[in-house]
Amino acid sequence: MVYKKTPLMTDKVLSYCPGCGHGTAHRITMEVVEEMGIQEDVLGVAPVGCSVLAYEFMNVDMSEAAHGRAPAVATGMKRLWPNKLVFTYQGDGDLAAIGTAETIHACNRGENITIIFINNGIYGMTGGQMAPTTLEGMKSSTSPFGREADIMGHPLKITELIAQLPGVYSVSRHAVHKPAAVRKAKRAIRKAFEDQLAKKGTTFIEIVSNCNSGWKMTPVKSNEWMEEHMFPFYPLGDIKKDGKLVK
């Protein structure tokens, strides 16, 4: 694949493991900002997770939040600058474990922000611990014998939960491991940003991604594994569209 580099990505070398989906997700987010020509009106929020340094890579004004608090930080920004486009970029531990309350309540208030949620089923940053989205039976450093739902809980479909909230305008799930999927994800981010500018309410984009380091696989194998195991449990596609649940 050959990409034209967007000036909205800095020249810093990405700190991600080779083959990790974070880099692509960053790039398409910034490409959308570039293509919409809204760079001066964008404020981003970085999480705590592997993408904690997103503010080093995305060449727009950004703020680094405490672990899990990005939706609250974004709420503060958006309420005070209602005409800015505000987005958060968060991992599954950040969004669906420590930050569950902030996520649900920002969405429930219908905060007019866009949440980009990278679900790799693990805590990448801290060395591969179990995440709320870790699949049953999946191994991690804190579930070395595989996730046992009866003592560790079930994998959390936070995205489906979010979709139930009336303040949420659109929810969809994507991937960035193949060119066609990347194009789709990018279109969805663009639509979400446009809806935000039209003040429609919360827009929520999940990207199911790999963590080859945390999963202890080669990048290629991790993408195969993702298609085989993650997609059946976290199916791609629209979950809520233009304010209506998709059945």
Place this chain on the structure above:
Amino acid sequence: MTEEIIIAGFGGQGVLSMGKILAYSAIMQDMEVTWMPSYGPEMRGGTANVTVILSDERISSPIITRYDTAIILNQQSMTKFEHTVKPGGLLLYDPNGILHPPTRTDIRIAKVEAAKEAAAMKMPKGFNMIVLGGLLKINPLVKTENVVKGLKKSLPERYHHMLADNEKALMRGMEIVETVHDL
């Protein structure tokens, strides 16, 4: 006796586990040990180093800036640590990838072609044991039999079939190590 050692190279060269085996070997002969790794994001593929201190007495600082022995396995580490060896101390290195070999004359210098030898033996994982063998030949800090015991203790049961190979690598290191500069 107190021996303060730094082992420095790339992550993935087995730097940390080599330090661990050395530490376990010393425990086998009732010594006190401290194993202090550099930790942090730089471990992802970058350089890795570990300080190992062996002593008959209670060990004081795990953080030190001068060493009795430096085991150096890449150029970055050579640049960083050559000058930290105490006068009269030992610097052991693998010349593979070293652009600027050590030049000091007030320390002992030895080299062990561990990377080359590990490849020749078709035992890439035996690299660090070859280096350790080289060290123990020049400076017998711990008894070889205790290294074998220490290895057994530090390796999980499921790797015990590799013990014989590791021992072979250790012995090979003892054979091929060369003194470059003596005092």
Place this chain on the structure above:
Amino acid sequence: MEKEIKLMKGNEALAEAAIREGVDGYFGYPITPQSEVLEYLAAERPWLRTGMVVLQAESEVAAINMVYGGAGTGKKVMTSSSSPGVSLKQEGISYIAGAELPALIVNVMRAGPGLGAIQPAQADYFQATKGGGHGDYRLITLAPSSVQEMYDFVHTAFELAFKYRTPAMILADGAIGQMMEKVTLKPQKERLADDKIKELYPWATTGRKKDAERTFITSLDLDPERFERHNHALQAKYKKIEENEVIVEMLNVEDAEYIIVAFGTSARVSFKAMDLLREEGYKVGLVRPITLWPFPKKEISQLAEKVKGILTVEMNAGQMVEDVRLAVNGRIPVEFYGRMGGMIPSPEEVVDAMKQKLIGG
């Protein structure tokens, strides 16, 4: 019996000590540089060994409240984290202290403020010893400086926590958590049976017995007069702890002209600095507070009568030095040397600081 000796990381030693101490429950959330505690427990599966409960919580806030819940039922429970996570636990710790519950909280400190850095620091001294949460409470604070102490202090902390029905903290740092040393393990202790807990801890909520009064756990009292009495009772308890539970190590103080005061990793560095200074002929001793609260005021005050000066060495901007100065009360110079941001002072830096600030002074 032959001694059971292992080479372990500080974090692993702490986890193994928890199992062998007969701890009933551990609740945690991953954070560098202490994630090995939960990882070790997950791999050891102590629920099969002793019945100990281990749970990865959704956050540090949840973890400390799980501890509050478990402690109120008389069980031996603990949590561990590192600086940013311990900040989140402060509300819960205040409640645990207010409700007078025994519990162990472990902080393997990293550099702050904020998200900071994952390298070791000692900048949470104030937070631990001066009440990091709201209200007038104290936290028994133990500062290990070796992996063996990481192991041993689990026992010490629970002993004190149950003796006084108050939370205790092990305040370590990233270096102690990550380094490996030789650890002598102790035999497995049995967890207390439920009936024993009911017998020993009548204050615990274990179910109201027929014809008996119920118990409840709370930190709330809407009657200010009564609540002031509760506060007085807490203060009386803290006074007793200050009088009876100070632990301090003193090395080479008999003939010392100068003293270094340091805890945890800084104390290890200072130990070496002391040796180096003694090699040069300077009479230097080391005072290592092991309980940071209660602080060894008396011991330091007595030394101030006979030495010429004190250097406090910390991995922060100067926190414990305030307690040293209070103990010395202006009688002799008290100087400070510290590093921040995840940097650890080297023994040579401490030697230079001692010479420049005191000896040469």
